[in-house]
Amino acid sequence: MSPSLPKPVMNTIQPPMSTPEAMIDMYGIVKTFKNAVGEVTVLKGINLTIYRGEFVSLVGKSGSGKSTLLNMITGIDHPTQGRMVIGGTDIYTDMTESQRSRWRGRNLGIVFQFFQLLPMLTLLENVMLSMDFADMYEFEERPQRALEMLKLVGLETFANKLPALVSTGQQQLAAIARALACDPPLLVADEPTGNLDSRSANTIIDLFEELSRRGKTVLMVTHDPSLTSRTTRNITIADGLIVGDSRK
């Protein structure tokens, strides 16, 4: 917990209701999977707006469609119906998968539950890789900036280790450092703490809080009730629909 965080700062940056500057805007998102057995509609028409600077937790039972919704936001999978506007860009209209990848590299930081880092690159190289893909920052500057990101998550001493040689928690932190490397306005994380002990989980949530205070929008799927209490907004999803949305 970080009770010392000065709340007013956050409020000045992001007044949730008064200045509705949307980071994510979705209308009628429907996702239907087809497989051998038949069709399953996992998302049943979701309308949701998330504003800049919000720290949002997304909760729901297993199989309720959280990861699916996240995949719609990140452009990893595309919706069957509906419109998704992220930071003013309609990401499913006139964009190929390849273009979406490039867009994602510059505008989005993603953190997964497992298997995050490329095993043949050191932590430092993993962080630099996203800058290489997005072609952000001067080539010569990238090592320095990557090291700063690793410092931010407290991993500077492990910078030149391969992922296999550090703990899962440290891998997760390195993945967050990578997600931040290109300074994206939006950070999306699917159960980032699901695999971690509570100490590592805390470090990560502290970091997210700090980021959201600096004006980043953070969207995180979690099962852990102790984490939802620390976010500024809590969305509950059940059976493909939003059933709860509360702000603090």
Place this chain on the structure above:
Amino acid sequence: MKPRWRKVLHDLWDNKARTLLVVLSIAVGVFSIGVIAGAYQIISNDMSVSYSANKPANVELRMTDFDEDTLEMIQNQRGVEETEGRRVFNIRVRVPGTEKWTTLDMNTFDDFENNKINLLNPVAGQSIPEKREVLLEQDVLQHIDTGMGELLEFQLPDGSTRTLPIVGIVQDTAASAGDFLASPSAYITMDTLQTLGQPRSFNRALVIVSERDDDIFHIREMGANLKDKLEKNGSIVIRLRFSETHEHPLADTINAILGILMALGILIVFLSSSLIANTLNALLAQHLRYIGVIKLVGGQRRQVFFMYLTLIMAFGILALLIAIPLGGQGAYGLALFLAGELNFNLLGYRIVPMALVVQILVGLLVPLVAGFIPVINGSRITVMRALSGGLAEDEIKVRSESERRPWFDWIQVRAARIVSKRRIHIPRPFVISLRNTFRRKGRLALTLFTLTMGGAIFIAVFNVRVTLHDYMDQIGKYFVADVSLDFERPYRLLEIERKVMSIDGIQHVEGWQFVSGEVLDEKGQVLENINIFGPPADSQLIEPILVAGRWIQADDVRKLAVSEGALQHFPSLKPGDPIKLKIDGREENWEVAGVFKFVDREGVLAYAPYEYISRVNHLVNRAYSFRLVTERHDRPYQDAKAEELDKYFRDLGFKVRIAEAGRASLDTAVESLDTLVVFLLIMAILTAIVGSMGLTGTMGMNVLERTREIGIMRAIGADDRAVMRTVIAEGVFIGMISFVLAIVLSIPFTYLLSTIVSLAVFQTPIDVVFTYSGYAIWLGLVLALSALASILPARNAARLTIREVLAYE
């Protein structure tokens, strides 16, 4: 159908790309072995059948002019089955209205209808010419741009010309058999001789012996006896040629070449089997979970084993379906090409049973052998391990690999840090490619092996080509000047020299002598013909490569420098040794002064000084034959000067026989060698194809195994091009490693191939020459091939949607 078998079928069908890859890898091996085995059979059979079918002469006697009576005398000798008289002379022809003259060997037949020796096969038009008509050997069409029904202009000895129509094209299987240097042939009747300014008499007798026509010793003896008889009768025999009835004169050479091709074919099979092993390993790894399920529900190890063996057999059978018909066609195509080059006919398209059996064996056994270890391992796996396969298995593997070889990762990371300390930063996508290269070391080793073999052979073939050309150039130095000028009668050296030197661009002239005879053994039996050239001892036109002893000297009397060919008859021959010769019907004892390197095609070549031979020939200070050096040494210049000299001397009333560019005959020989090189190159390209198929397979498997990593790259912003670039860079990197290895391996390969080829063609090992061109071409090719080989896997990688890739299992 039992579900297991359904599973097998399903597998073939579902994974079309992989099925195709395995089937093609087997098929390439089966195809190449089928082509070579088939061609080998067809050629070794048809070459002698076709050759003997045209009743080749066993003895050919080149004589001064003789008549019917002499011919009859030959016919009446014991042991002579058949004889025919011919008149053969060189004549220059050209297409009317054009400038370029070509020399033909004109063969005059006494009686086309009753032709019994060296038969002609009709190709087009008539096969029997009338008076003032001419038939052409089909090879002529390669040298002159003409055809059936066209006219040809013939140049007579007195310089005037006659025009005759071409009424037929024929094939003469005996025409250039065994002699790369022969001119192309044409055919007329005796009635046409007068038109072409030739006397109506024979100068060549062809003889078929009545028994032991495949015994070269008997044939030589017959020839020597005939020569004796003829010379006692007042005729002069200039030269003898012998050949067996059922053995094509080039059979040894061809067999040696096919032997090399066979070795390459076997290598390709070997390489393709490593490809198969690679693919099956990956397939089994993917099937681990399925194997676990089978075992869980009570499947026996044996059943799993047989199931996968069946799958492998299915691959083999599919490959056979492709490779057998193609291999049969390829075999016939190869045989047809060789037959065309060597001027013999095939008996028609057919399936060679031996080749078929070899193909089936290779197609079924090689995949079985290659797949045996992977299948055994796969069927032995425990249910536990099999079921924990997939994700967990993968991670366990990655872990244990990195634990087993932390030093390797450590070195890579270390190396990257050292370079980055020097402020050299390698872009990370490229770092991924570099490190991915070494992740599957076994697979990398197999891929490198195939690609490197292909490359080394490819490079070696280019070196062999240059080696052969270089050797031909050296051979050229023995008896080829810029222009050879031969007369019908001898002229004084000084006279010719004075005239020749007045012509622009001529720098040097020498008169040469020539004498022929036979080499005898201790008992006086004829062993072989010998042709002794008599250049001036200080000749500038020969740069001999001496193997032993010394070159000729002006004061040598009955001493000669002899070619290595003589060693076949006298293996221990060394300088200072006596050698018994028969010259002008007299047995003489000569001495070997030196031995030089040279390819003998007809008899043994030797040199003795002009100073001595001119006395033997009673032609002191005179010669029939002159060799000239011109200012420039390129072919067009030589041709132009030959033309000019020819006209100049004819205009002055000299009896010119022929004036031709020195390189003219050599070029034909080089062409034949190039045919051989083309075959080697085809095989090298096949190995390279197998190599790049191996690379495609490897890259495909790599991509398949790394889908999740590709998903991560996608998720953090890699677009299609970025993903493709990392995959292609890895493939190209592997290609470059193989190039470096191929450079090294090409050295022993070059020596090996050169030695085999030169032993086959020249009966002597030759000095190896290296050329950069093979290396340069292979570098380009391997880069292109490896880029191509990784494009398909790279596109597949780029096409993976991230959801598929990151989906939890």
